[in-house]
Every structure is written in C-alpha cells, then in structure tokens.
Amino acid sequence: MSWWVLHVDMDQFIAAVEIRRRPELRGLPVVVGGSGDPTQPRQVVATASYEAREYGVHSGMPVRAAYKKCPQAVFLPTDPTAYDAASVEVMDVLRGFPVVVEVWGWDECFVGAETDDPEALAASLRAAVASQTKLTCAVGIGDNKTRAKLATNFAKHTRSHAEPFTGAGEGSSAGVYRLTAANWREVMNHRPIRDLWGIGSRMEKNLNELGITTVADLTAADVDALKKRFGPNMGAWYAALGRGLGDTQVTDVPREPVSRSHEETFPTDLVELPDIERELRRIAEEVTREVVADGRTIQRVWVKLRFTSFYTPIKSRKLKTPTQDPEVISTTALELLKKFEIRRPIRLIGVRVEFVPPEPAR
Numbered sequence: 001m002s003w004w005v006l007h008v009d010m011d012q013f014i015a016a017v018e019i020r021r022r023p024e025l026r027g028l029p030v031v032v033g034g035s036g037d038p039t040q041p042r043q044v045v046a047t048a049s050y051e052a053r054e055y056g057v058h059s060g061m062p063v064r065a066a067y068k069k070c071p072q073a074v075f076l077p078t079d080p081t082a083y084d085a086a087s088v089e090v091m092d093v094l095r096g097f098p099v100v101v102e103v104w105g106w107d108e109c110f111v112g113a114e115t116d117d118p119e120a121l122a123a124s125l126r127a128a129v130a131s132q133t134k135l136t137c138a139v140g141i142g143d144n145k146t147r148a149k150l151a152t153n154f155a156k157h158t159r160s161h162a163e164p165f166t167g168a169g170e171g172s173s174a175g176v177y178r179l180t181a182a183n184w185r186e187v188m189n190h191r192p193i194r195d196l197w198g199i200g201s202r203m204e205k206n207l208n209e210l211g212i213t214t215v216a217d218l219t220a221a222d223v224d225a226l227k228k229r230f231g232p233n234m235g236a237w238y239a240a241l242g243r244g245l246g247d248t249q250v251t252d253v254p255r256e257p258v259s260r261s262h263e264e265t266f267p268t269d270l271v272e273l274p275d276i277e278r279e280l281r282r283i284a285e286e287v288t289r290e291v292v293a294d295g296r297t298i299q300r301v302w303v304k305l306r307f308t309s310f311y312t313p314i315k316s317r318k319l320k321t322p323t324q325d326p327e328v329i330s331t332t333a334l335e336l337l338k339k340f341e342i343r344r345p346i347r348l349i350g351v352r353v354e355f356v357p358p359e360p361a362r
Contacts, residue, residue, distance in 0.1 A: 004118040005250060006111040007140040007148040008125060013107035014047040016135050017086045018076050029073035031057055031066050036077035038067035042265045046078050089133045094125060100250045110145055112250030122176040141178040146246030149197045151179035184244040189216035196241055218242030262287040263350030269308055270346040280337055284330040284351045292324045297356040301329055303336040306348035315339045322356045329353060
C-alpha cells in the first residue's frame with residue numbers, strides 16, 4: 001500500500017452549522033458575522049451560504065455591504081462555541097478510521113493513510129461525516145500536503161460543476177479530486193500563480209514583476225533569481241511550490257501555538273493620541289494576562305494599526321529579556337506606536353506577542 005495525504009475541507013462550515021440547528025434556513029441566503037445585525041457598523045462577514053455567495057457576498061466583507069448586496073438574506077451572529085463543538089464532532093468521525101488526523105482549524109484537516117484506493121477512502125470519509133454530523137465536506141487527494149490542499153479546491157468545483165477541470169486522477173468524482181506529480185503539469189501549468197497555495201495578491205504582483213504569471217512560468221523560473229529577490233529560504237520555497245512539492249508528513253500531535261494576538265475594531269475612529277495610547281495599552285495588557293495564565297513567556301511584540309484608508313502597517317520589536325510582565329509589554333507597544341506616522345484616524349488596533357519556545361523534551 002502507498003502513503004497518501006488527504007485534505008478534508010468542510011463546506012460553508014459556519015453557515016452549515018447554523019443551518020443544521022435551523023433546518024428551515026436550508027436553501028436560503030444566510031450570512032453569519034458580528035452581532036447578526038446588518039445595521040451595526042464595522043462588523044465583518046465570517047461566512048456566507050452558497051445561496052448568499054451568488055449575490056456577491058463573501059467572508060471578510062463588511063456586513064453592511066453584504067446587506068446591500070443581499071437584503072433578503074438571513075443575518076445571524078457568530079457563535080464560536082457551537083463551531084468548536086461541531087468541529088470536534090467532525091474530527092472524531094475521521095479519527096474513527098485507520099488514519100492520522102492533523103487538525104488545521106475548525107473546518108479543515110489533513111489525513112494521512114496507507115491505502116491502495118485513496119478515492120474509496122475519501123468517499124468513505126465524506127459519507128461518514130455526512131451521516132454522523134449532517135455536515136458535508138470535499139476531499140483532496142495528493143502525494144503531499146501542497147497537492148492535497150489544491151486538490152480540495154478542484155473537488156469543490158467538480159461537485160458544483162462550476163468549471164470543467166481536466167486531468168483528474170483515476171476515480172476522481174464529485175467532491176473528491178486527486179492531484180499528484182503524475183497530473184500536476186496538465187492540471188496546473190496553465191493556471192495563474194494566484195491559484196497556488198500561499199500566493200496572495202502582494203506576492204502575485206512581485207512575481208508578475210519578474211515575468212512570472214503562470215504556474216509553468218514559476219516552474220521554469222531561475223531559482224537563483226528567486227532567491228535574490230525573496231531571500232534564500234522563501235526563494236527556494238516558491239520554486240518548490242511551482243513544482244507542487246511539499247510536506248508528506250501528517251501528525252496527530254497538536255501544533256504548539258507560537259504566538260497570541262488581540263485586535264479590536266472600534267465603533268468610532270480613534271483620532272486623539274491619548275485615546276490611541278489608552279486602547280493600545282489595554283489590549284496589550286489583556287493579551288499578556290492571557291499568555292501568562294497559560295504559563296508562557298513573551299519574547300517579541302507586534303503592533304498593528306488600521307487607518308480609515310484601510311492601510312494596515314505593522315511594527316515589531318524583540319525584547320532584550322523575555323518577560324511575563326504586562327507593564328513591559330504595554331510599554332514596548334507604546335514605544336512601537338511612536339514609529340508609526342499617524343496622519344489619519346484609526347479604526348483598528350492589534351497586538352501580537354510571540355512566545356519563548358518551550359524546552360525540548362528529554
């Protein structure tokens with residue numbers, strides 16, 4: 001038997017959890033975000049049902065904008081406790097199979113398995129999740145995590161017939177898709193680099209400046225040129241990404257958090273410096289107290305500001321000595337604040353703290 005990596009991605013997870021407990025909403029446009037009141041300012045859509053997406057509603061957009069696009073939608077508040085519980089249900093179902101489950105979030109995980117028929121395993125996983133939780137998922141099959149993750153996007157499209165993908169692995173079907181070294185070029189070479197896992201709009205622009213617009217271009221790119229532009233590590237990583245290379249290890253050991261952050265969007269823009277300093281200090285102290293309660297020590301501090309123009313700069317500083325003292329963290333945050341050019345009102349402040357790595361087990 002061969003080792004396969006499968007990526008399980010839940011469908012419209014947050015909306016699906018809400019619809020599961022309110023079956024009368026099935027088939028309706030549903031938008032989940034903030035307090036559920038679309039008249040309130042500065043709330044963001046957490047997710048939207050497929051019906052709402054047809055009107056142009058998507059996660060990350062302001063709830064007010066979603067209301068303008070789809071006023072007939074049902075707007076609901078977020079309920080993280082319910083999503084935590086539903087996620088545990090799904091992961092427990094998957095752990096009932098002879099596989100390794102590596103959780104990546106509420107709605108996705110990697111599954112590692114030895115099997116001669118990964119499509120049959122994927123179909124079994126989907127059927128078990130649907131029957132035991134009443135939630136649905138798509139499964140991408142790959143020979144590493146990179147290809148499995150990308151395959152899930154194709155699995156979702158093949159299910160909805162949104163795009164006639166070609167080059168599917170043998171046995172690929174609605175809701176399941178295989179992407180491996182064997183069909184990588186056929187499936188991916190003609191696609192824009194933005195379709196790759198980990199390529200955002202900013203990096204797409206940077207790569208475009210080098211004449212790299214498609215996956216084939218990235219595959220053929222000179223590795224030394226990539227390293228010169230993006231550094232030795234990231235340059236090599238982008239070169240590997242263009243070839244679909246990636247990690248094959250799947251572990252069920254929970255990932256150790258390396259940082260914690262708090263950020264807050266204010267109902268009213270902050271204009272005066274004393275108000276900005278007061279809120280920054282409060283947020284820094286809050287996140288520090290949580291970290292200390294978990295027994296962690298802080299070694300680096302980040303401060304993020306979002307102006308009314310949505311420009312969002314970030315500054316950071318490594319501490320001379322790791323600490324658990326909220327006063328040291330808040331003072332460092334205020335010192336970082338001085339590095340920003342504050343020419344416009346501020347709508348969001350965020351503080352992130354990086355932990356000292358735990359001592360290795362002996």
